[in-house]
Amino acid sequence: MYEDVRYETEDGIATITIDRPETYNAFRERTLEELNDAIRRTTDDDAVYVVILTGAGDGFCAGADVTEMPDWSSLTKEEYAGYLWTVQNVVRQLRGTPKPTVAAVGGPAIGAGCDFALACDLRVMGEGGILREGFVNVGLVPGDGGAWLLPRLIGESKAREYLLRGVDIPPAEAVDVGLATTVAEDPLAEARSLAEELLSLPALAVRNTNRLVDPGMTFEDYCERAIEYQWECVNDPEHDEAVAAFREKRDPEFDREY
Template sequence: MYETLEITREGGVATLWMNRPDVHNAFNEQLIAELTVACRALDADDSVRVVVLAGRGKSFSAGADLNWMRRAADASVEENLHDARKLAGMLRTLAEMQKPTIARVHGAALGGGMGLASACDICIASEGAVFATSEVKFGIIPSAISPYVIRAIGSRQAHRYFQTAERISAARAADLGLAHEAVPADQLDATVQGVVTALLQGGPRSQAAAKDLIRAVADRPVSDEVVEDTARRIATLRATPEAKEGLAAFLDKRPAAWVPAKQ
Protein backbone atom coordinates (compact mmCIF):
# COMPACT_ATOMS: atom_id res chain seq x y z
CA MET A 1 0.00 0.00 0.00
CA TYR A 2 2.87 2.38 0.78
CA GLU A 3 6.21 2.80 -0.99
CA THR A 4 7.92 5.09 1.53
CA LEU A 5 6.40 3.72 4.74
CA GLU A 6 6.12 0.44 6.60
CA ILE A 7 3.53 -0.14 9.32
CA THR A 8 4.00 -2.83 11.94
CA ARG A 9 1.44 -3.72 14.58
CA GLU A 10 1.64 -5.35 17.96
CA GLY A 11 -1.51 -5.41 20.02
CA GLY A 12 -2.94 -1.91 20.04
CA VAL A 13 0.35 -0.30 18.99
CA ALA A 14 1.07 0.69 15.39
CA THR A 15 4.62 1.67 14.53
CA LEU A 16 4.80 3.91 11.48
CA TRP A 17 8.26 3.45 9.98
CA MET A 18 9.55 5.99 7.49
CA ASN A 19 11.31 3.70 5.04
CA ARG A 20 13.71 5.66 2.84
CA PRO A 21 16.93 4.66 4.61
CA ASP A 22 19.15 5.42 1.59
CA VAL A 23 18.33 9.13 1.97
CA HIS A 24 17.96 9.12 5.78
CA ASN A 25 14.16 9.23 5.46
CA ALA A 26 14.22 12.66 3.86
CA PHE A 27 10.90 14.17 2.77
CA ASN A 28 9.67 14.22 -0.77
CA GLU A 29 6.17 14.62 -2.18
CA GLN A 30 5.43 10.93 -1.84
CA LEU A 31 6.54 10.55 1.77
CA ILE A 32 4.52 13.63 2.75
CA ALA A 33 1.41 12.30 1.00
CA GLU A 34 1.78 8.79 2.43
CA LEU A 35 2.35 10.04 5.98
CA THR A 36 -0.83 12.09 5.69
CA VAL A 37 -2.88 9.12 4.50
CA ALA A 38 -1.36 6.72 7.03
CA CYS A 39 -1.96 9.05 10.00
CA ARG A 40 -5.59 9.51 9.01
CA ALA A 41 -6.09 5.76 8.57
CA LEU A 42 -4.50 4.87 11.90
CA ASP A 43 -6.46 7.56 13.70
CA ALA A 44 -9.69 6.11 12.33
CA ASP A 45 -8.76 2.53 13.28
CA ASP A 46 -10.36 1.63 16.62
CA SER A 47 -7.94 -1.28 17.06
CA VAL A 48 -5.02 1.16 17.28
CA ARG A 49 -4.40 2.73 20.69
CA VAL A 50 -0.94 4.24 20.27
CA VAL A 51 1.08 5.34 17.21
CA VAL A 52 4.88 5.29 17.27
CA LEU A 53 6.68 7.24 14.52
CA ALA A 54 10.15 5.90 13.70
CA GLY A 55 12.73 5.76 10.93
CA ARG A 56 14.43 2.83 9.25
CA GLY A 57 18.19 2.93 8.78
CA LYS A 58 20.64 5.30 10.43
CA SER A 59 18.33 8.29 10.95
CA PHE A 60 14.87 9.33 12.08
CA SER A 61 14.58 11.92 9.29
CA ALA A 62 17.12 14.26 7.76
CA GLY A 63 14.48 16.75 6.60
CA ALA A 64 13.82 17.70 3.00
CA ASP A 65 15.06 15.53 0.15
CA LEU A 66 17.73 17.43 -1.81
CA ASN A 67 16.20 16.52 -5.17
CA TRP A 68 12.84 17.82 -3.94
CA MET A 69 14.53 21.06 -2.83
CA ARG A 70 16.22 21.44 -6.22
CA ARG A 71 12.87 21.13 -7.96
CA ALA A 72 11.37 23.66 -5.54
CA ALA A 73 14.12 26.16 -6.37
CA ASP A 74 13.05 26.11 -10.02
CA ALA A 75 9.31 26.11 -9.30
CA SER A 76 6.96 29.06 -9.28
CA VAL A 77 5.61 30.65 -6.11
CA GLU A 78 2.25 28.96 -6.71
CA GLU A 79 3.89 25.56 -7.15
CA ASN A 80 5.92 26.08 -3.99
CA LEU A 81 2.78 27.15 -2.14
CA HIS A 82 1.07 23.93 -3.17
CA ASP A 83 3.98 21.84 -1.82
CA ALA A 84 4.20 23.90 1.37
CA ARG A 85 0.50 23.40 2.04
CA LYS A 86 0.91 19.65 1.66
CA LEU A 87 3.78 19.60 4.18
CA ALA A 88 1.92 21.85 6.60
CA GLY A 89 -1.19 19.68 6.27
CA MET A 90 0.76 16.50 7.00
CA LEU A 91 2.30 17.97 10.15
CA ARG A 92 -1.09 19.19 11.35
CA THR A 93 -2.65 15.78 10.68
CA LEU A 94 0.05 14.15 12.83
CA ALA A 95 -0.19 16.78 15.57
CA GLU A 96 -3.98 16.58 15.79
CA MET A 97 -4.36 12.80 15.85
CA GLN A 98 -6.72 11.65 18.59
CA LYS A 99 -4.43 8.73 19.44
CA PRO A 100 -1.30 9.25 21.58
CA THR A 101 1.78 9.60 19.38
CA ILE A 102 5.42 8.90 20.24
CA ALA A 103 8.45 9.93 18.19
CA ARG A 104 11.20 7.28 18.47
CA VAL A 105 14.20 9.35 17.44
CA HIS A 106 17.66 8.08 16.59
CA GLY A 107 20.36 9.58 14.40
CA ALA A 108 19.47 12.76 12.53
CA ALA A 109 16.22 14.65 13.12
CA LEU A 110 16.89 17.74 11.05
CA GLY A 111 14.57 20.39 9.64
CA GLY A 112 11.31 18.63 8.91
CA GLY A 113 12.55 15.67 10.96
CA MET A 114 12.71 17.93 14.01
CA GLY A 115 9.24 19.12 13.05
CA LEU A 116 7.92 15.56 13.09
CA ALA A 117 9.44 14.93 16.52
CA SER A 118 7.86 18.16 17.79
CA ALA A 119 4.46 17.37 16.29
CA CYS A 120 4.25 14.06 18.18
CA ASP A 121 2.86 14.13 21.72
CA ILE A 122 5.92 12.46 23.21
CA CYS A 123 9.53 12.32 22.01
CA ILE A 124 12.01 9.68 23.20
CA ALA A 125 15.50 10.16 21.77
CA SER A 126 18.61 8.05 21.64
CA GLU A 127 21.62 9.78 23.22
CA GLY A 128 23.21 9.85 19.77
CA ALA A 129 20.30 11.69 18.17
CA VAL A 130 20.92 15.15 16.72
CA PHE A 131 18.27 17.80 16.08
CA ALA A 132 18.40 21.09 14.17
CA THR A 133 16.27 23.69 12.45
CA SER A 134 18.81 23.91 9.66
CA GLU A 135 16.71 25.76 7.08
CA VAL A 136 18.55 29.12 7.18
CA LYS A 137 21.66 27.37 5.88
CA PHE A 138 19.70 26.87 2.66
CA GLY A 139 18.33 30.40 2.56
CA ILE A 140 14.87 29.40 3.78
CA ILE A 141 13.01 29.26 7.12
CA PRO A 142 11.48 26.47 9.27
CA SER A 143 8.03 27.77 8.46
CA ALA A 144 5.72 24.72 8.30
CA ILE A 145 7.32 23.13 11.37
CA SER A 146 7.40 26.34 13.42
CA PRO A 147 4.07 25.93 15.30
CA TYR A 148 5.20 22.57 16.66
CA VAL A 149 8.84 23.40 17.37
CA ILE A 150 7.91 26.66 19.13
CA ARG A 151 5.29 24.76 21.13
CA ALA A 152 8.03 22.34 22.20
CA ILE A 153 10.93 24.70 22.98
CA GLY A 154 9.31 28.15 23.36
CA SER A 155 9.82 31.32 21.38
CA ARG A 156 12.94 32.41 23.29
CA GLN A 157 14.89 29.28 22.35
CA ALA A 158 13.45 29.39 18.84
CA HIS A 159 15.00 32.84 18.37
CA ARG A 160 18.39 31.21 18.80
CA TYR A 161 18.02 27.95 16.93
CA PHE A 162 15.91 29.18 14.01
CA GLN A 163 18.69 31.68 13.21
CA THR A 164 21.86 29.78 14.10
CA ALA A 165 20.82 26.35 12.76
CA GLU A 166 23.07 24.88 15.45
CA ARG A 167 23.01 21.14 16.00
CA ILE A 168 21.16 20.20 19.19
CA SER A 169 22.28 17.11 21.06
CA ALA A 170 19.77 14.71 22.55
CA ALA A 171 20.72 15.86 26.06
CA ARG A 172 20.22 19.50 25.07
CA ALA A 173 16.92 18.59 23.40
CA ALA A 174 15.75 17.10 26.69
CA ASP A 175 16.80 20.27 28.53
CA LEU A 176 14.83 22.36 26.02
CA GLY A 177 11.70 20.24 26.38
CA LEU A 178 11.88 18.96 22.81
CA ALA A 179 12.67 15.41 23.92
CA HIS A 180 10.98 14.01 27.00
CA GLU A 181 13.91 11.65 27.56
CA ALA A 182 17.37 11.05 26.09
CA VAL A 183 18.47 7.47 26.69
CA PRO A 184 21.32 5.16 25.63
CA ALA A 185 20.75 3.60 22.21
CA ASP A 186 20.36 0.13 23.65
CA GLN A 187 17.58 1.37 25.91
CA LEU A 188 15.61 3.32 23.28
CA ASP A 189 13.07 0.63 22.45
CA ALA A 190 12.60 -0.40 26.08
CA THR A 191 11.96 3.21 27.07
CA VAL A 192 9.44 3.66 24.26
CA GLN A 193 7.77 0.43 25.34
CA GLY A 194 7.56 1.72 28.91
CA VAL A 195 5.74 4.82 27.73
CA VAL A 196 3.46 2.70 25.54
CA THR A 197 2.60 0.49 28.52
CA ALA A 198 1.68 3.55 30.56
CA LEU A 199 -0.47 4.94 27.73
CA LEU A 200 -2.38 1.68 27.39
CA GLN A 201 -3.60 2.04 30.96
CA GLY A 202 -5.54 5.19 30.09
CA GLY A 203 -8.98 5.40 28.52
CA PRO A 204 -8.72 6.08 24.78
CA ARG A 205 -11.53 8.64 24.70
CA SER A 206 -10.19 10.44 27.76
CA GLN A 207 -6.73 10.60 26.19
CA ALA A 208 -8.20 12.18 23.06
CA ALA A 209 -10.09 14.61 25.29
CA ALA A 210 -6.89 15.38 27.20
CA LYS A 211 -5.13 16.34 23.97
CA ASP A 212 -8.03 18.58 23.01
CA LEU A 213 -7.98 20.12 26.49
CA ILE A 214 -4.31 21.07 26.13
CA ARG A 215 -5.00 22.76 22.79
CA ALA A 216 -7.89 24.68 24.36
CA VAL A 217 -6.06 25.84 27.49
CA ALA A 218 -2.37 26.24 26.58
CA ASP A 219 -1.05 29.82 26.56
CA ARG A 220 -4.42 31.31 27.55
CA PRO A 221 -5.00 33.41 30.66
CA VAL A 222 -7.24 31.95 33.36
CA SER A 223 -10.43 33.75 32.39
CA ASP A 224 -14.09 33.09 33.20
CA GLU A 225 -14.41 31.54 29.75
CA VAL A 226 -11.53 29.12 30.34
CA VAL A 227 -12.81 28.14 33.80
CA GLU A 228 -16.29 27.47 32.43
CA ASP A 229 -14.92 25.51 29.49
CA THR A 230 -12.82 23.25 31.72
CA ALA A 231 -15.77 22.67 34.06
CA ARG A 232 -17.99 21.66 31.17
CA ARG A 233 -15.36 19.32 29.76
CA ILE A 234 -15.01 17.29 32.96
CA ALA A 235 -18.77 17.31 33.60
CA THR A 236 -19.41 15.96 30.12
CA LEU A 237 -16.78 13.23 30.41
CA ARG A 238 -17.98 12.03 33.82
CA ALA A 239 -21.25 10.92 32.23
CA THR A 240 -19.59 8.77 29.53
CA PRO A 241 -19.45 4.95 29.61
CA GLU A 242 -15.65 5.12 29.62
CA ALA A 243 -15.57 7.24 32.77
CA LYS A 244 -18.12 4.99 34.49
CA GLU A 245 -16.06 1.93 33.59
CA GLY A 246 -12.87 3.57 34.85
CA LEU A 247 -14.41 4.38 38.21
CA ALA A 248 -15.99 0.93 38.52
CA ALA A 249 -12.66 -0.74 37.73
CA PHE A 250 -10.89 1.35 40.36
CA LEU A 251 -13.50 0.53 43.03
CA ASP A 252 -13.50 -3.15 42.08
CA LYS A 253 -9.68 -3.24 42.11
CA ARG A 254 -9.51 -4.65 38.59
CA PRO A 255 -8.09 -3.45 35.26
CA ALA A 256 -10.42 -1.30 33.20
CA ALA A 257 -11.92 -2.88 30.09
CA TRP A 258 -9.51 -1.04 27.77
CA VAL A 259 -6.32 -2.28 29.50
CA PRO A 260 -4.70 -5.10 27.49
CA ALA A 261 -4.56 -8.48 29.18
CA LYS A 262 -1.09 -9.39 30.42
CA GLN A 263 0.71 -11.83 28.16
Protein backbone atom coordinates in the same frame (compact mmCIF):
# COMPACT_ATOMS: atom_id res chain seq x y z
CA MET B 1 0.51 -0.50 0.12
CA TYR B 2 3.32 2.02 0.64
CA GLU B 3 6.80 2.28 -0.84
CA ASP B 4 8.48 4.81 1.45
CA VAL B 5 6.52 4.26 4.67
CA ARG B 6 5.77 1.21 6.82
CA TYR B 7 2.45 1.12 8.64
CA GLU B 8 1.91 -1.46 11.37
CA THR B 9 -0.72 -1.88 14.07
CA GLU B 10 -0.54 -4.12 17.11
CA ASP B 11 -2.59 -4.13 20.32
CA GLY B 12 -4.02 -0.66 19.80
CA ILE B 13 -0.72 0.98 18.83
CA ALA B 14 0.01 2.14 15.27
CA THR B 15 3.66 2.52 14.29
CA ILE B 16 4.48 4.68 11.27
CA THR B 17 8.06 4.26 10.04
CA ILE B 18 9.61 6.50 7.40
CA ASP B 19 11.49 3.82 5.46
CA ARG B 20 14.26 5.38 3.40
CA PRO B 21 17.28 4.46 5.54
CA GLU B 22 19.74 5.04 2.71
CA THR B 23 18.92 8.77 2.95
CA TYR B 24 18.47 8.90 6.74
CA ASN B 25 14.77 8.88 5.86
CA ALA B 26 14.85 12.15 3.97
CA PHE B 27 11.55 12.54 2.17
CA ARG B 28 10.50 12.94 -1.43
CA GLU B 29 7.03 13.77 -2.71
CA ARG B 30 5.93 10.11 -2.57
CA THR B 31 7.06 9.92 1.07
CA LEU B 32 4.95 12.94 1.97
CA GLU B 33 1.87 11.54 0.25
CA GLU B 34 2.26 8.20 2.03
CA LEU B 35 3.04 9.79 5.39
CA ASN B 36 -0.03 12.00 5.19
CA ASP B 37 -2.17 9.01 4.27
CA ALA B 38 -0.75 6.87 7.08
CA ILE B 39 -1.44 9.52 9.72
CA ARG B 40 -4.96 9.92 8.37
CA ARG B 41 -5.47 6.15 8.72
CA THR B 42 -4.53 6.25 12.41
CA THR B 43 -7.09 8.98 13.02
CA ASP B 44 -9.84 7.08 11.21
CA ASP B 45 -9.10 3.67 12.74
CA ASP B 46 -11.11 3.14 15.94
CA ALA B 47 -8.82 0.27 16.90
CA VAL B 48 -5.82 2.63 17.14
CA TYR B 49 -5.37 4.38 20.49
CA VAL B 50 -1.75 5.59 20.36
CA VAL B 51 0.54 6.45 17.42
CA ILE B 52 4.32 6.10 17.22
CA LEU B 53 6.30 7.93 14.51
CA THR B 54 9.85 6.81 13.81
CA GLY B 55 12.44 6.29 11.08
CA ALA B 56 14.18 3.21 9.74
CA GLY B 57 17.82 2.40 10.38
CA ASP B 58 20.00 5.06 11.97
CA GLY B 59 17.79 8.01 11.12
CA PHE B 60 14.50 9.67 12.02
CA CYS B 61 13.96 12.09 9.13
CA ALA B 62 16.73 14.24 7.65
CA GLY B 63 14.29 16.64 6.00
CA ALA B 64 13.84 16.89 2.25
CA ASP B 65 15.87 14.67 -0.07
CA VAL B 66 17.75 17.30 -2.08
CA THR B 67 18.42 14.79 -4.87
CA GLU B 68 14.66 14.42 -5.49
CA MET B 69 13.39 17.91 -4.79
CA PRO B 70 11.41 19.68 -7.51
CA ASP B 71 13.15 22.23 -9.71
CA TRP B 72 12.04 25.36 -7.85
CA SER B 73 12.94 27.62 -10.79
CA SER B 74 10.31 25.88 -12.92
CA LEU B 75 7.48 26.32 -10.39
CA THR B 76 5.09 29.17 -9.86
CA LYS B 77 4.54 30.50 -6.36
CA GLU B 78 1.19 28.69 -6.27
CA GLU B 79 2.83 25.40 -7.27
CA TYR B 80 5.50 25.85 -4.62
CA ALA B 81 2.82 26.64 -2.03
CA GLY B 82 1.08 23.39 -2.93
CA TYR B 83 4.28 21.41 -2.33
CA LEU B 84 4.96 23.15 0.98
CA TRP B 85 1.35 22.62 2.06
CA THR B 86 1.90 18.87 1.71
CA VAL B 87 4.89 19.07 4.07
CA GLN B 88 2.98 21.28 6.49
CA ASN B 89 0.05 18.88 6.43
CA VAL B 90 2.14 16.19 8.11
CA VAL B 91 2.60 18.59 11.03
CA ARG B 92 -1.02 19.72 10.79
CA GLN B 93 -2.30 16.15 11.05
CA LEU B 94 0.04 15.17 13.88
CA ARG B 95 -1.04 18.25 15.81
CA GLY B 96 -4.69 17.72 15.00
CA THR B 97 -5.21 14.03 15.70
CA PRO B 98 -7.07 13.37 18.96
CA LYS B 99 -4.89 10.32 19.59
CA PRO B 100 -1.62 10.73 21.53
CA THR B 101 1.50 10.60 19.38
CA VAL B 102 5.04 9.61 20.37
CA ALA B 103 8.13 10.28 18.26
CA ALA B 104 10.99 7.78 18.59
CA VAL B 105 13.99 9.82 17.43
CA GLY B 106 16.84 7.38 16.90
CA GLY B 107 18.82 9.51 14.47
CA PRO B 108 18.95 12.94 12.85
CA ALA B 109 15.67 14.87 12.85
CA ILE B 110 16.54 17.85 10.68
CA GLY B 111 14.51 20.66 9.14
CA ALA B 112 11.01 19.44 8.41
CA GLY B 113 12.01 16.15 10.03
CA CYS B 114 12.60 18.06 13.25
CA ASP B 115 9.16 19.63 12.87
CA PHE B 116 7.59 16.19 12.42
CA ALA B 117 9.11 15.15 15.76
CA LEU B 118 8.13 18.40 17.48
CA ALA B 119 4.54 18.03 16.23
CA CYS B 120 4.17 14.80 18.21
CA ASP B 121 2.87 14.99 21.76
CA LEU B 122 5.89 13.26 23.30
CA ARG B 123 9.43 12.48 22.14
CA VAL B 124 11.93 9.79 23.10
CA MET B 125 15.53 10.40 22.02
CA GLY B 126 18.01 7.72 21.08
CA GLU B 127 21.67 8.18 21.93
CA GLY B 128 22.34 9.00 18.27
CA GLY B 129 19.33 11.24 17.84
CA ILE B 130 19.53 14.98 17.25
CA LEU B 131 17.00 17.73 16.67
CA ARG B 132 17.98 20.57 14.36
CA GLU B 133 15.83 23.19 12.66
CA GLY B 134 18.75 24.24 10.48
CA PHE B 135 16.75 26.14 7.85
CA VAL B 136 18.86 29.31 8.21
CA ASN B 137 21.96 27.29 7.33
CA VAL B 138 20.64 26.82 3.80
CA GLY B 139 19.03 30.24 3.46
CA LEU B 140 15.46 29.26 4.28
CA VAL B 141 12.89 29.89 7.00
CA PRO B 142 11.23 27.12 9.07
CA GLY B 143 8.28 26.83 6.73
CA ASP B 144 6.89 23.62 8.20
CA GLY B 145 6.00 24.80 11.70
CA GLY B 146 9.23 25.03 13.68
CA ALA B 147 9.00 28.73 14.56
CA TRP B 148 5.43 28.13 15.78
CA LEU B 149 6.11 24.88 17.64
CA LEU B 150 9.38 25.59 19.45
CA PRO B 151 8.31 28.74 21.36
CA ARG B 152 5.24 26.91 22.61
CA LEU B 153 7.30 23.95 23.76
CA ILE B 154 10.30 25.64 25.40
CA GLY B 155 9.67 29.40 25.45
CA GLU B 156 10.50 32.21 23.07
CA SER B 157 14.08 32.99 24.08
CA LYS B 158 15.49 29.47 23.84
CA ALA B 159 13.47 28.81 20.70
CA ARG B 160 14.99 31.86 19.00
CA GLU B 161 18.46 30.60 19.90
CA TYR B 162 17.91 27.25 18.23
CA LEU B 163 16.07 28.72 15.24
CA LEU B 164 18.45 31.60 14.52
CA ARG B 165 21.66 29.63 15.06
CA GLY B 166 20.50 26.47 13.31
CA VAL B 167 22.40 24.30 15.79
CA ASP B 168 21.94 20.71 16.93
CA ILE B 169 19.95 19.87 20.04
CA PRO B 170 21.63 16.69 21.34
CA PRO B 171 19.68 14.08 23.31
CA ALA B 172 20.58 15.10 26.86
CA GLU B 173 19.94 18.76 26.09
CA ALA B 174 16.58 17.89 24.53
CA VAL B 175 15.59 16.29 27.83
CA ASP B 176 16.97 19.22 29.86
CA VAL B 177 14.96 21.85 27.94
CA GLY B 178 11.79 19.75 27.95
CA LEU B 179 11.70 18.60 24.33
CA ALA B 180 12.06 14.90 25.17
CA THR B 181 10.98 12.64 27.99
CA THR B 182 14.14 10.55 28.11
CA VAL B 183 17.21 9.25 26.27
CA ALA B 184 17.07 5.52 25.58
CA GLU B 185 19.41 2.97 24.05
CA ASP B 186 16.43 1.65 22.07
CA PRO B 187 14.16 4.66 21.51
CA LEU B 188 11.52 2.68 19.63
CA ALA B 189 11.19 0.17 22.48
CA GLU B 190 10.99 3.03 24.97
CA ALA B 191 8.39 4.80 22.82
CA ARG B 192 6.33 1.60 22.74
CA SER B 193 6.60 1.28 26.52
CA LEU B 194 5.35 4.85 26.81
CA ALA B 195 2.54 4.11 24.34
CA GLU B 196 1.53 1.05 26.36
CA GLU B 197 1.38 3.21 29.49
CA LEU B 198 -0.99 5.60 27.72
CA LEU B 199 -2.94 2.63 26.39
CA SER B 200 -3.54 1.39 29.95
CA LEU B 201 -5.48 4.56 30.80
CA PRO B 202 -9.07 5.47 29.86
CA ALA B 203 -8.73 6.43 26.19
CA LEU B 204 -11.26 9.25 26.11
CA ALA B 205 -9.72 10.89 29.17
CA VAL B 206 -6.28 10.71 27.55
CA ARG B 207 -7.55 12.23 24.30
CA ASN B 208 -9.56 14.97 25.94
CA THR B 209 -6.71 15.87 28.29
CA ASN B 210 -4.44 16.11 25.27
CA ARG B 211 -6.94 18.38 23.52
CA LEU B 212 -7.07 20.70 26.53
CA VAL B 213 -3.37 21.50 26.23
CA ASP B 214 -3.69 24.62 24.07
CA PRO B 215 -1.50 27.63 24.95
CA GLY B 216 -3.63 29.81 22.69
CA MET B 217 -6.77 29.42 24.82
CA THR B 218 -7.90 31.95 27.39
CA PHE B 219 -8.72 30.56 30.83
CA GLU B 220 -12.43 31.12 30.25
CA ASP B 221 -12.26 29.24 26.94
CA TYR B 222 -10.43 26.47 28.75
CA CYS B 223 -13.12 26.25 31.44
CA GLU B 224 -15.91 26.05 28.90
CA ARG B 225 -14.13 23.37 26.90
CA ALA B 226 -13.26 21.44 30.07
CA ILE B 227 -16.95 21.23 30.97
CA GLU B 228 -17.73 19.65 27.58
CA TYR B 229 -14.81 17.23 27.73
CA GLN B 230 -15.45 16.28 31.34
CA TRP B 231 -19.11 15.57 30.61
CA GLU B 232 -18.03 13.24 27.82
CA CYS B 233 -15.68 11.47 30.24
CA VAL B 234 -18.29 11.20 32.99
CA ASN B 235 -20.52 9.30 30.58
CA ASP B 236 -17.73 7.07 29.27
CA PRO B 237 -17.83 3.37 30.30
CA GLU B 238 -14.06 3.40 30.75
CA HIS B 239 -14.45 6.04 33.46
CA ASP B 240 -16.84 3.72 35.32
CA GLU B 241 -14.43 0.81 34.98
CA ALA B 242 -11.44 2.91 36.11
CA VAL B 243 -13.31 4.08 39.23
CA ALA B 244 -14.43 0.53 40.02
CA ALA B 245 -10.89 -0.78 39.60
CA PHE B 246 -9.55 1.95 41.89
CA ARG B 247 -12.07 1.06 44.59
CA GLU B 248 -11.37 -2.64 44.24
CA LYS B 249 -7.58 -2.11 44.16
CA ARG B 250 -7.08 -3.85 40.83
CA ASP B 251 -6.03 -2.96 37.29
CA PRO B 252 -8.88 -1.78 35.05
CA GLU B 253 -10.09 -4.04 32.27
CA PHE B 254 -11.33 -2.00 29.34
CA ASP B 255 -13.58 -3.56 26.71
CA ARG B 256 -11.64 -2.84 23.53
CA GLU B 257 -11.17 -4.57 20.20
CA TYR B 258 -7.70 -4.24 18.76
